Structures are given as C-alpha cells and as structure tokens.
Amino acid sequence: MAIGADWGFERGETAMFLGTHMQRLDDKGRLILPAKFREELAEGLVITRGQEHCLTLFPAREFQSIHEQMRSAPLTSKDARDYLRVFLSGASDEQPDKQGRFTVPQLLRKYAGLDRDVAVIGMGNRVEIWDSSTWEQYLEQTEQGFADRADEVIPGVI
Numbered sequence: 001m002a003i004g005a006d007w008g009f010e011r012g013e014t015a016m017f018l019g020t021h022m023q024r025l026d027d028k029g030r031l032i033l034p035a036k037f038r039e040e041l042a043e044g045l046v047i048t049r050g051q052e053h054c055l056t057l058f059p060a061r062e063f064q065s066i067h068e069q070m071r072s073a074p075l076t077s078k079d080a081r082d083y084l085r086v087f088l089s090g091a092s093d094e095q096p097d098k099q100g101r102f103t104v105p106q107l108l109r110k111y112a113g114l115d116r117d118v119a120v121i122g123m124g125n126r127v128e129i130w131d132s133s134t135w136e137q138y139l140e141q142t143e144q145g146f147a148d149r150a151d152e153v154i155p156g157v158i
Contacts, residue, residue: 015040015062017122017124017125017126019034020121020135021034021036021119021121022118022120022132023117023118023119023120025115026101029103029105029106029109030101030102030104031102031103031129032099032101033096033100033120035100037100037120037122040059041057041059041100042096043061044059044060044093045057045059045060045096046060046092046094047091047094047102047105048087048088048108049087053112053134054121054128054129054130055104055108055111055129056123056127056129057127058125058126058127060093062126063091070084070087090107090108090111092105112130112134114131115131117131117133118131118132119131119135119136121135
C-alpha cells in the first residue's frame with residue numbers, strides 16, 4: 001500500500017509500499033500495478049534485477065536517490081563495479097499507462113523466471129516482483145526462521 005495523505009505523507013515524501021498482491025502478466029509482458037501502488041508510481045518507475053532472482057521496482061525519484069548513493073562507490077572496487085554493472089545494466093525506466101500497466105522487459109522477465117502469475121511485494125520504499133511459485137517456496141523456507149528469531153536482525157527494530 002502506498003501511504004498517502006491519510007497517513008500525513010504528501011507528494012515528494014517517501015512512500016511506503018506494503019503487502020502481497022497476486023497479479024498476472026498479460027500476453028505482452030505487461031503488469032497491472034496493484035491499485036494501492038499506482039498513485040505513487042504514476043510519475044514513473046525504474047525496474048531492475050533484485051536479489052534472490054526477483055525484480056525490484058522503485059519510484060523514479062527513489063531510484064535517483066539510490067543512484068546518487070551508488071555514484072560514491074569506489075571505481076577501484078571490483079565488487080562495486082560488478083554490482084553496479086548487473087544492477088544498472090538491467091534497469092529500465094517505465095511509465096505506467098492510465099490503467100496502471102507497464103511492460104516488464106523480456107530480459108528482466110527471464111532473470112526472475114516470470115511467466116504469468118506473479119507476487120508483487122511491498123518492501124517499504126520499493127516493490128519486489130516474484131514468480132508466484134518462487135515466492136511461495138521462499139516464504140515456506142524462511143517463515144519459520146522469522147518466527148523463531150531470537151536475536152535482532154536490524155538493531156533497534158523489533
């Protein structure tokens with residue numbers, strides 16, 4: 001869910017994407033954004049490769065901020081160069097149409113194994129797109145570890 005005026009956020013402030021939304025790609029590789037995400041992404045988005053073979057989708061202005069941070073990566077670091085190459089070479093800026101649809105590039109559909117049924121996952125300031133069966137397997141493998149967690153993963157957060 002993109003938190004809007006009802007939570008005190010106004011345009012230009014950080015969005016909060018929440019929840020899991022089961023969607024479908026159409027025959028042209030287009031995805032209809034969940035209704036709760038559309039307003040925040042109406043001005044444009046950037047989609048690229050994510051970790052665990054999902055796709056990561058950012059509001060355009062959030063991606064600009066991340067790109068600025070990436071520019072400070074040392075050019076002498078092979079790990080940084082490798083990461084930037086994979087991350088940015090797959091990035092595609094997209095503009096959703098009036099129905100909230102945008103095309104997921106074939107390169108990215110192949111990377112994430114997307115065919116038809118997808119899970120669109122709110123991740124706070126970004127969105128992840130998973131093949132639905134891969135998402136279900138991932139949850140099955142990680143939910144118990146989440147429930148059993150006794151130590152802090154993110155210091156200062158529950």
